[in-house]
Amino acid sequence: DVKVTQSSRYLVKRTGEKVFLECVQDMDHENMFWYRQDPGLGLRLIYFSYDVKMKEKGDIPEGYSVSREKKERFSLILESASTNQTSMYLCASSDYWSGNQPQHFGDGTRLSIL
Amino acid sequence: AQSVTQLDSQVPVFEEAPVELRCNYSSSVSVYLFWYVQYPNQGLQLLLKYLSGSTLVKGINGFEAEFNKSQTSFHLRKPSVHISDTAEYFCAVSSTSGTYKYIFGTGTRLKVLA
Numbered sequence: 001d002v003k004v005t006q007s008s009r010y011l012v013k014r015t016g017e018k019v020f021l022e023c024v025q026d027m028d029h030e031n032m033f034w035y036r037q038d039p040g041l042g043l044r045l046i047y048f049s050y051d052v053k054m055k056e057k058g059d060i061p062e063g064y065s066v067s068r069e070k071k072e073r074f075s076l077i078l079e080s081a082s083t084n085q086t087s088m089y090l091c092a093s094s095d096y097w098s099g100n101q102p103q104h105f106g107d108g109t110r111l112s113i114l
Numbered sequence: 115a116q117s118v119t120q121l122d123s124q125v126p127v128f129e130e131a132p133v134e135l136r137c138n139y140s141s142s143v144s145v146y147l148f149w150y151v152q153y154p155n156q157g158l159q160l161l162l163k164y165l166s167g168s169t170l171v172k173g174i175n176g177f178e179a180e181f182n183k184s185q186t187s188f189h190l191r192k193p194s195v196h197i198s199d200t201a202e203y204f205c206a207v208s209s210t211s212g213t214y215k216y217i218f219g220t221g222t223r224l225k226v227l228a
Contacts, residue, residue: 042204090158100165102148103160105157
């Protein structure tokens with residue numbers, strides 16, 4: 001079974017801090033994704049990566065960056081946290097791209113910015 | 115561009131009653147279709163997927179969905195729900211070619227009442 005592990009379930013940070021969210025998958029998947037989940041808005045794609053060191057912006061990349069130095073690890077970085085980045089963050093991975101591969105999700109990180 | 119609409123944000127239903135959760139999509143190209151379920155404080159997990167072939171797709175936990183190309187719909191059904199089905203359900207599409215992106219609906223919260 002695919003396992004996607006997010007390093008923290010709950011995180012509380014202060015405005016202006018640099019925040020790192022870590023995600024690791026154990027199935028050698030090519031693709032990894034970071035989403036933000038807010039009530040009534042569903043899942044919105046922040047960034048995705050289709051290979052090591054490769055990344056593409058999603059729909060809401062502003063205020064975020066990502067890093068993928070190893071295939072199994074995909075990090076989301078909030079450069080200078082703001083209160084409007086308080087949200088649930090979900091990491092996902094999928095196998096080679098053909099569109100028909102389902103995504104496998106971690107349990108999420110609930111981030112609060114004070 | 116693609117979009118997904120889940121018209122019902124909340125659906126209350128009594129235990130052992132049937133339920134249908136609606137999903138409509140818009141796309142200029144062929145798509146793959148997915149339903150995911152999210153239990154409280156967890157990530158999303160795949161319920162079922164439509165890739166090609168038979169338009170009636172069976173998934174886990176007794177759920178099924180029917181792809182209707184003319185109505186661009188992919189409604190999720192279960193003939194008899196249990197309390198344990200209380201969760202949020204997301205419909206998603208991905209393109210059969212092109213981008214790496216999945217588009218998610220805003221979710222339907224199913225509440226099963228005793």
